[in-house]
Amino acid sequence: xxxxxxxxxxxxxxxxxxxxxxxxxxxxxxxxxxxxxxxxxxxxxxxxxxxxxxxxxxxxxxxxxxxxxxxxxxxxxxxxxxxxxxxxxxxxxxxxxxxxxxxxxxxxxxxxxxxxxxxxxxxxxxxxxxxxxxxxxxxxxxxxxxxxxxxxxxxxxxxxxxxxxxxxxxxxxxxxxxxxxxxxxxxxxxxxxxxxxxxxxxxxxxxxxxxxxxxxxxxxxxxxxxxxxxxxxxxxxxxxxxxxxxxxxxxxxxxxxxxxxxxxxx
Amino acid sequence: xxxxxxxxxxxxxxxxxxxxxxxxxxxxxxxxxxxxxxxxxxxxxxxxxxxxxxxxxxxxxxxxxxxxxxxxxxxxxxxxxxxxxxxxxxxxxxxxxxxxxxxxxxxxxxxxxxxxxxxxxxxxxxxxxxxxxxxxxxxxxxxxxxxxxxxxxxxxxxxxxxxxxxxxxxxxxxxxxxxxxxxxxxxxxxxxxxxxxxxxxxxxxxxxxxxxxxxxxxxxxxxxxxxxxxxxxxxxxxxxxxxxxxxxxxxxxxxxxxxxxxxxxx
Amino acid sequence: xxxxxxxxxxxxxxxxxxxxxxxxxxxxxxxxxxxxxxxxxxxxxxxxxxxxxxxxxxxxxxxxxxxxxxxxxxxxxxxxxxxxxxxxxxxxxxxxxxxxxxxxxxxxxxxxxxxxxxxxxxxxxxxxxxxxxxxxxxxxxxxxxxxxxxxxxxxxxxxxxxxxxxxxxxxxxxxxxxxxxxxxxxxxxxxxxxxxxxxxxxxxxxxxxxxxxxxxxxxxxxxxxxxxxxxxxxxxxxxxxxxxxxxxxxxxxxxxxxxxxxxxxx
Numbered sequence: 001x002x003x004x005x006x007x008x009x010x011x012x013x014x015x016x017x018x019x020x021x022x023x024x025x026x027x028x029x030x031x032x033x034x035x036x037x038x039x040x041x042x043x044x045x046x047x048x049x050x051x052x053x054x055x056x057x058x059x060x061x062x063x064x065x066x067x068x069x070x071x072x073x074x075x076x077x078x079x080x081x082x083x084x085x086x087x088x089x090x091x092x093x094x095x096x097x098x099x100x101x102x103x104x105x106x107x108x109x110x111x112x113x114x115x116x117x118x119x120x121x122x123x124x125x126x127x128x129x130x131x132x133x134x135x136x137x138x139x140x141x142x143x144x145x146x147x148x149x150x151x152x153x154x155x156x157x158x159x160x161x162x163x164x165x166x167x168x169x170x171x172x173x174x175x176x177x178x179x180x181x182x183x184x185x186x187x188x189x190x191x192x193x194x195x196x197x198x199x200x201x202x203x204x205x206x207x208x209x210x211x212x213x214x215x216x217x218x219x220x221x222x223x224x225x226x227x228x229x230x231x232x233x234x235x236x237x238x239x240x241x242x243x244x245x246x247x248x249x250x251x252x253x254x255x256x257x258x259x260x261x262x263x264x265x266x
Numbered sequence: 267x268x269x270x271x272x273x274x275x276x277x278x279x280x281x282x283x284x285x286x287x288x289x290x291x292x293x294x295x296x297x298x299x300x301x302x303x304x305x306x307x308x309x310x311x312x313x314x315x316x317x318x319x320x321x322x323x324x325x326x327x328x329x330x331x332x333x334x335x336x337x338x339x340x341x342x343x344x345x346x347x348x349x350x351x352x353x354x355x356x357x358x359x360x361x362x363x364x365x366x367x368x369x370x371x372x373x374x375x376x377x378x379x380x381x382x383x384x385x386x387x388x389x390x391x392x393x394x395x396x397x398x399x400x401x402x403x404x405x406x407x408x409x410x411x412x413x414x415x416x417x418x419x420x421x422x423x424x425x426x427x428x429x430x431x432x433x434x435x436x437x438x439x440x441x442x443x444x445x446x447x448x449x450x451x452x453x454x455x456x457x458x459x460x461x462x463x464x465x466x467x468x469x470x471x472x473x474x475x476x477x478x479x480x481x482x483x484x485x486x487x488x489x490x491x492x493x494x495x496x497x498x499x500x501x502x503x504x505x506x507x508x509x510x511x512x513x514x515x516x517x518x519x520x521x522x523x524x525x526x527x528x529x530x531x532x
Numbered sequence: 533x534x535x536x537x538x539x540x541x542x543x544x545x546x547x548x549x550x551x552x553x554x555x556x557x558x559x560x561x562x563x564x565x566x567x568x569x570x571x572x573x574x575x576x577x578x579x580x581x582x583x584x585x586x587x588x589x590x591x592x593x594x595x596x597x598x599x600x601x602x603x604x605x606x607x608x609x610x611x612x613x614x615x616x617x618x619x620x621x622x623x624x625x626x627x628x629x630x631x632x633x634x635x636x637x638x639x640x641x642x643x644x645x646x647x648x649x650x651x652x653x654x655x656x657x658x659x660x661x662x663x664x665x666x667x668x669x670x671x672x673x674x675x676x677x678x679x680x681x682x683x684x685x686x687x688x689x690x691x692x693x694x695x696x697x698x699x700x701x702x703x704x705x706x707x708x709x710x711x712x713x714x715x716x717x718x719x720x721x722x723x724x725x726x727x728x729x730x731x732x733x734x735x736x737x738x739x740x741x742x743x744x745x746x747x748x749x750x751x752x753x754x755x756x757x758x759x760x761x762x763x764x765x766x767x768x769x770x771x772x773x774x775x776x777x778x779x780x781x782x783x784x785x786x787x788x789x790x791x792x793x794x795x796x797x798x
Contacts, residue, residue: 239778512771
């Protein structure tokens with residue numbers, strides 16, 4: 001087990017309601033905003049070049065997500081990210097679909113090169129697409145098991161100078177040296193669109209409270225995965241699971257989070 | 267109490283199914299369309315400069331919402347709004363996030379200057395950001411209590427020559443002279459994204475039936491707030507609350523609306 | 533009754549999880565992705581000119597939907613569609629709102645002229661807007677009954693060299709010669725936004741498994757309509773109906789699909 005004080009972290013999140021600025025994809029905007037509201041944060045979605053620098057200045061964290069990417073949005077992501085870097089707002093990236101098309105892979109690389117990222121969260125294929133030993137993927141699906149990808153993940157984390165969070169049946173979070181595994185989760189999370197993106201946003205909420213990337217990434221994944229577990233206790237099909245998931249994000253108490261988070265270091 | 271015939275108003279809405287043309291933000295498009303369908307109106311979302319004038323000509327009301335704003339959309343908002351003004355289609359505005367960035371605040375001002383708006387609905391900070399005594403806000407959150415903002419609201423309503431509808435624990439609706447308070451609502455509405463935007467769309471549905479801005483704004487807020495109350499009787503968490511809210515919008519009868527709307531003038 | 537082996541078709545779909553590339557509208561992106569995931573397919577949404585050709589090369593079907601259309605998206609639709617045509621990926625089109633504005637009607641015609649479409653699904657007004665005997669429509673609503681439109685539909689199917697699928701109280705699917713009627717469905721489907729678009733996406737999932745346009749269109753509509761029926765057994769209002777619909781899409785077994793699909797040829 002890790003010795004994170006998750007109870008205090010969630011208490012502080014619920015009290016401070018960190019403002020999470022999302023530049024994210026069209027598919028998940030609504031679900032991401034509802035996820036952040038349900039767990040106790042304040043979401044704002046803004047993507048215009050005319051306002052992202054001003055908006056991110058108000059925020060406690062910036063979450064960039066490259067699903068439904070188009071060229072004009074990249075400029076906004078870079079502008080917002082650079083301003084966030086200047087003023088010390090942590091930046092979390094979700095490289096949705098990187099590896100599936102060269103446009104997405106190149107954009108992932110460009111964001112890594114031009115920004116200081118605190119956490120990058122994706123499935124194994126997405127995260128590993130940044131490296132030179134990249135293996136092609138199919139759509140946004142996973143081509144690698146998370147566990148086999150551990151050594152690659154550590155090397156990627158070093159390469160991109162960021163915490164890499166690879167989600168799968170077991171989630172891996174690593175800064176290149178330390179590794180935290182998260183065992184929370186539920187299979188039905190894969191049957192609802194945007195749950196990966198929402199988990200990334202949850203990391204944004206936690207890092208907006210405590211700017212410790214490894215801990216915030218582990219906490220975000222554990223919290224979101226725990227909500228999935230609780231939803232899975234109530235629902236067996238994806239529609240009602242999705243609704244129970246939002247309910248659970250709201251209902252988990254700080255004590256319950258501390259008790260039921262299944263994080264292990266090493 | 268006010269002496270509005272809300273029963274007949276809702277009966278007429280359900281019979282005529284007013285077409286509400288929305289130029290709104292990405293986050294809430296789906297929820298707004300579902301809100302309008304559930305309560306008995308017909309939604310259409312269209313934002314292209316190539317078609318907004320033709321689309322608004324078919325509509326009974328136009329709802330403009332500046333969340334997830336970008337420069338290209340402003341032209342469409344102005345085109346649609348000017349055409350609506352020419353042909354007598356009422357225009358309702360939701361200045362999401364005005365006050366948070368200068369881009370939004372300037373756009374709000376530009377829409378006020380170039381269009382004749384029937385109703386402007388927002389939280390206190392958003393509405394008051396139009397005035398010269400503007401106080402900065404944080405994201406899309408409220409910086410002022412609704413009640414304290416009453417005098418400012420009346421002066422804003424006069425300044426923008428429109429009904430101002432300020433939502434909060436108690437909603438205020440004013441044309442600068444008359445004031446209607448709406449006491450319907452539920453705290454969980456703040457835990458679901460897009461409920462403010464959907465309330466604005468509900469105003470659009472009612473004004474599409476009866477072009478009396480003060481009454482339509484009060485009716486829309488009372489109806490939406492009542493649905494929130496009924497949802498709150500069934501659900502304690504935001505996911506199931508959101509679903510119960512859509513159900514309630516569909517289930518409220520004209521008689522129930524007349525009986526349970528809590529509107530007071532003065 | 534038709535003699536389709538729907539049991540095997542659904543078994544194969546659930547096993548192969550066809551990748552359906554959607555270029556669709558903002559309102560329904562989330563619901564469409566959740567529909568495809570729930571029924572057992574893999575959705576991907578991508579619209580950038582920079583990647584649509586590469587993305588569609590990975591896909592088993594392409595679904596194009598012109599709701600919330602803007603000029604820049606048309607280029608992407610054409611690029612993706614042409615590439616799909618070159619490599620034999622079937623293309624399904626949903627001409628949302630065609631007939632309502634000339635921009636949409638012209639775009640529908642352009643897509644028909646420049647692409648080889650396997651299936652075009654819409655309501656009667658949308659489908660018939662392609663023909664020379666076009667009658668204007670109001671928004672995205674239906675101006676014709678589906679049944680009266682049969683002869684027109686057959687002539688349209690011949691004209692556009694594609695299967696035409698016209699949904700309404702009874703759905704009609706025709707290649708210009710053969711006609712299949714689908715009796716599955718539920719009135720509440722009309723109270724949830726994007727159910728028509730999601731039915732089109734379901735056709736995309738089935739045609740991604742078996743490239744027989746008439747059969748795939750009939751199967752997709754029967755499957756989606758059956759899910760609507762099952763949802764209607766559980767829910768009486770649109771919010772809970774929408775959630776039960778997603779659940780039902782996941783729960784229908786191959787045997788149940790074979791037994792409860794109500795398709796008739798002739």
